[in-house]
Each structure stands twice: as C-alpha cells, then as structure tokens.
Amino acid sequence: MSVLRYALLGLLSKESRTGYEIVAEFEHPIGNFWMAQHSQVYPELSQMHQDDLIHCVQVKQEGKPDKKVYSLTPKGSDVLQQWLHTFAQTPRTMRDEFMLKAYFMGEVSAISAREQFESQLKDHEGRLQTLEHSLATFIQEQEGRPIRTNTAEFGRWLVVWKGIMTEKTYVEWCRQALQWLEVGEVQPHLFR
Amino acid sequence: MSVLRYALLGLLSKESRTGYEIVAEFEHPIGNFWMAQHSQVYPELSQMHQDDLIHCVQVKQEGKPDKKVYSLTPKGSDVLQQWLHTFAQTPRTMRDEFMLKAYFMGEVSAISAREQFESQLKDHEGRLQTLEHSLATFIQEQEGRPIRTNTAEFGRWLVVWKGIMTEKTYVEWCRQALQWLEVGEVQPHLFR
C-alpha cells in the first residue's frame, strides 16, 4: 500500500469528500508534508473503490459538474487504523536540493554563496510568516478553548507547530551560514 | 538535468572517483539530504560520459575488479557552476510520512499516539547522536584550525550542522507532543 492511500484514507476518515476537495486539502497545512496532484488522486481513488476501501456516491449537481463523494468502508477504516498503529522507521534521506548545493559551497565565490543563502533565507522567512499567520488564525478560531489531543484539531496543531519549528531552524541556519561567510571561516570548537 | 547529475558533478569536482566510491559517499554525511543506489548511479554516469560532462579512465587492478575512474570535463564543470549559481525555490512539500500520521493522530487512542511519538523520538535521538559523533570527529580532525568558507570542509560543516539542528528540532517536537498527550490537551494561546 502506498503512502498516498493512507493519506486519502486519513482525509476521508474525518469526513466524506470528493477527489477535488482532497486535492484542495493538500494546500494548507498538511501540504507541507504530503501532497498529490489530481492526476494521481483520481485514479488512486477509483482503485481504492475497486479494492473496497472506500464507498462512492455519484451526486448530480446543477450549474456545476457532477461529483463523486467518497467515504470509508469498514475495510478502509481497518487499513487506516493498522497503518496508524505501525511503527515506521524514518528514512535515512530527506531530499533537499539546497543542502546538496550547500555541500558544494566551497566551489563558489563567497559572494555567490552569500546570494544563495540570502535567497534561501527569504524563501524560508516567507514560509515561516505564512505558517505563523495560519497558526494565529487557528488560535483565534479556538477562542481560548484548549485543543483536545483526541480531536482532528490536534493533528492540525501538531503539523503547523512542527512546520513553524522547522522553518525557524532553517532560517536560523541560513543566518548562521551568512555570518560564517562574512567572517570567512568557522571556529568549530565554539560549536560543541 | 536531474538533481542527481549535479550531485555527481559536485562530488567529482572535489576529486576523481568511481561510481562505487560515489555510492559509498552517499553514506555520511551528505546522504542525510541526497542519495542514490548504485543501480541509478552507474547508468547516470555512463550517460553523463556520453554527454561529455565527465571523462572516464578504465583502470585495471589485480585481485580486484577493474574500475572506471570518472572526472569532470570543462563542460561538466560549467554545468555544475551554472547550477551552483542558480536560485532554486524551495519545493512547497517536504514529504514526511510520520507528519502525515501525526495529522491523523486524533483518530487513535492516546496510548497509541504516545507509542508512536516515543518510537519516533528514539529514532531521531539516535540520529542526533550519530550526527553529533560525526561532528566531534570532524572537529578533532581540524585540530583547532578554523574551517575556511572556500574549502570543501565548509560544505561538510554546513550539512552536518544543519542535520544536527534539524534532528534537535524533531526531538524537541516529539517531546512536546508527548507532553501534550499526557495532559490531554494543548493551551494554544501559550504558544504565540
């Protein structure tokens, strides 16, 4: 079973959805950690339907195209639960093209290196801002109510929070790199 | 041009290597951010040779299989430089299966959720330790000398350092999540 399947099952476990809605959901905030294009989602959904993991109800609409609303079958629910209870070990590699570039930064002039890091810094500052805005909205929506750990909101909280932490780290690292580049060297023993 | 090509060009820019050695290099430390199997590397190298990006010298050995030592051509060097000077925007999605699971944590019992996070915590603590060990070794090798920003060592320093920051963040997030799970709720306004 591909991870995409679990993603779709998970989303459908919260409530019935169309493929179109699922694709939209891959924007904010889970899209930071998983996403798929409609060209991947639609075929996957119909296969899952064939495999009896999800039900499908065709709904006729006026002024809009008809749509297919999917929902979990008991089997689908089981498969999801089984995945949620499985320990998966973290893959050794988290591909990041810029990290690869950074590894070869000794090959370019300090000026170019600085430009690269500044570009990257702006990028991640932007993302951080977006995420912080999304968190602020979320908090407002809660109106002071605590978020129970057994609700869907908790999942949202977890991933947004993680996104913010991750982006802060990236920003911090870029700033640090820029400082090193300005000085021209690193004193490694200062960083134990 | 695929990213893999740039990875190979980058590695060959430091010194001539065989495919076998390149694959080995994808362990520590750049393998945290990019890697490839030999089944992908060997064909890619021969195509790059055809495209005149790299030279190839066949070396006969005794007691060992013969090998092909690759090195950059001027064209390959240009292509690498051009990539190193290009601003690439960060992809919106960094796929992380556990984050996806976390997003659905409201669907499982607090006990299971805790187990999941504990498993993940152990995982990342282990990685952190490995990386810190690798950093300590690196620092020792430097024997107090500073790392110049225009050397290959700087690239190594950058990625190891980033790896450590990233793993610390992951560990911190897991710990925080476990705390929330113990209390049973999050007070969101405390996290502005």
Next chain:
DNA sequence: AAACCCATGTAACGCGTTACATGATTAT
C-alpha cells in the same frame, strides 16, 4: 562455510510530475 568487500551492470515496477482534454458557471 558464511559473510563481507570490491566493482559493475540490467530489468521491472511504482510513484510523482507535467501535459493534454473537456465544459459549464461565476467573478473581474
């Protein structure tokens, strides 16, 4: 005897991206 290192290759398959394709309604 079994496992690991050196060293290179090919084949099959699946996941993910981009592009092609349609078509009515609503907003700018």
Next chain:
DNA sequence: ATAATCATGTAACGCGTTACATGGGTTT
C-alpha cells in the same frame, strides 16, 4: 473578454527502489 472555480479524467515520461546477475578476494 479573460480568468478563475468546479469537477473529472487520461497519457507520457522520468526519477527512484528493489531485485536479478556475476565473480574473485578477504575476513569471521
């Protein structure tokens, strides 16, 4: 008029993983 929204699909291609394949030398 132009673009965006709703809604679903297919086709082509490339990247990445797993498995198949070979074979001598060294370590446990």
